[in-house]
Amino acid sequence: MSATSRYLGDHTFSVGEIPASDPGPGQVRIRVAWCGICGTDMHIFHGKMDARVKPPQTIGHEMSGTIEALGASVQGWAVGDPVTVRPLDSCGTCAACRAGHSHICMRLKFIGIDSPGAFQESWCVRADLLHRLPAGLPLDRAALVEPIAVACHDIRRAGLVAGEKAVVLGGGPIGLLVALVARAEGAETMVVEPDPGRRAFADGLDLATFDPGSGDPVAAAEAWTGGDGADVAFECSGAAACAELMTRLVRVRGRVCVVGIHTRPAPVDLFRLFWREVSVVGARVYEAADFDRAIALAADLPLGRMVTARFPLADIQAAFAAAPQAVKTLVACS
């Protein structure tokens, strides 16, 4: 028997025991070690995605574990291998897939949202979505590979390189990971965040922060760069005020990467975009290369400080209830 959780709708999880499934052809069964709570999981918990999730459903996608069984015709993997899963199920035939952008397939299914996820002890998934973890990487750190891969994708979409300066708008988990990965890649960052608690947490990660209540972020970016403007701005807040700021923060031919979710059209300074020939690019999820880079970086990022709460799977209900007070919550699934 194997422990599993199910989101039932309306802020409620069940936890129980079910027989462990056999992996199908091309699948492996993973013994899940850790699974993190993502912002999207919180949206699900709050009932905002019930039409898509169709409860009862096992959710969760920020995971690490070890292979415990191989399905037919799986090659290159062995029982005991430490792995994480890139949870993107693409159609393979739409225009996006045909053009090589299967990560943003027009009919993308996200595993753990549109199909069963990792908040359970044993999880069967397609072997072609596995990424091998280094033997020395602790599995609790490895559960953060997925959100780190988001940050790696953002940095790659922005073309950020060593020696450049980047403003990060928003100091939530993704903003912090963008800043940490940018620093690991050799760039300097300034995190703009109005919340004192989030700023203090970023300060604790030795990230430079700016309080937009204390002055104009555009003036701060100019002062930081000798008047030129930053090379890159990452919009990780989803706030309309940051949409209006973002193109003003960067230099001539600077780049803006929009990561935050803006649920309605937001005002953008298109005159500045035109005048300085700024580029604004959207960045969503990740590609295989971003997972590989995230795995390579995971050992050296201060992930231990990012994980501020841990719960056993039996207490997943409490884990979700307390998640708003945590930076990153991990659930021990086995």
Place this chain on the structure above:
Amino acid sequence: MSATSRYLGDHTFSVGEIPASDPGPGQVRIRVAWCGICGTDMHIFHGKMDARVKPPQTIGHEMSGTIEALGASVQGWAVGDPVTVRPLDSCGTCAACRAGHSHICMRLKFIGIDSPGAFQESWCVRADLLHRLPAGLPLDRAALVEPIAVACHDIRRAGLVAGEKAVVLGGGPIGLLVALVARAEGAETMVVEPDPGRRAFADGLDLATFDPGSGDPVAAAEAWTGGDGADVAFECSGAAACAELMTRLVRVRGRVCVVGIHTRPAPVDLFRLFWREVSVVGARVYEAADFDRAIALAADLPLGRMVTARFPLADIQAAFAAAPQAVKTLVACS
């Protein structure tokens, strides 16, 4: 003696005779053949740029002519050479210039706005800003090289290539030239323009048009592309409604090029930008390569139909008064 015009402020030009200047070191004196009226010239005429133009001032920058005198140390040019001028005076030392983006220098002076322009018979300019015209290119066509170079720059910034489909928002002179250059480069275009007269004019250039009063441009773009969305959208209107449309018109990883001037922050669908990983790039003026491409294309574009009004320099006042009714007005300067 040489005829010259001067913008005096408040919708008024003077025309008179002055002694022709000798070209300074590194300069040539051009006998100006034709000079077109640009939208920026109209803004000046309406008094909206007096603080920058400082009347009385000779304006004009869409020109063609022949060299009539060489200053000291000018090499590679001869009296009689047909030329046009790339009217950008860069500082050479700012961060943009140092990074190779001198066309959008942070202290850019635009010749014909910030310094004397081409609505005169004889004009002294720096030889390093000259572009040679082919012997067979009529000089009235060559006066459109500057606005064609704007369109070439837009197409290059958008990365538009043969076989792609582009929506052009706005059927004014720049929108039309963007569509014509896109077609010349092997792309298909659809010009979205609400004004029936402008649509009819575009139809006369054999450009496909769409009336946004007749239906949803997003649905039209999808129908045109089998549901995928256009490869590129060019925002040439400056209208807030088009800013809100632009990211919805393009496919996954599609590109939007903002050419129109948005004087205030405009609403942009950043969710679509994020979801489809769209890029939005600003495009301003042109680089030397764009002038070269524009000169190469000028012989084959239907420019004769674009020029709908011609006036002698003596009637520049009437030319500006009538320009709103024309597509492109040329002034014969000698």
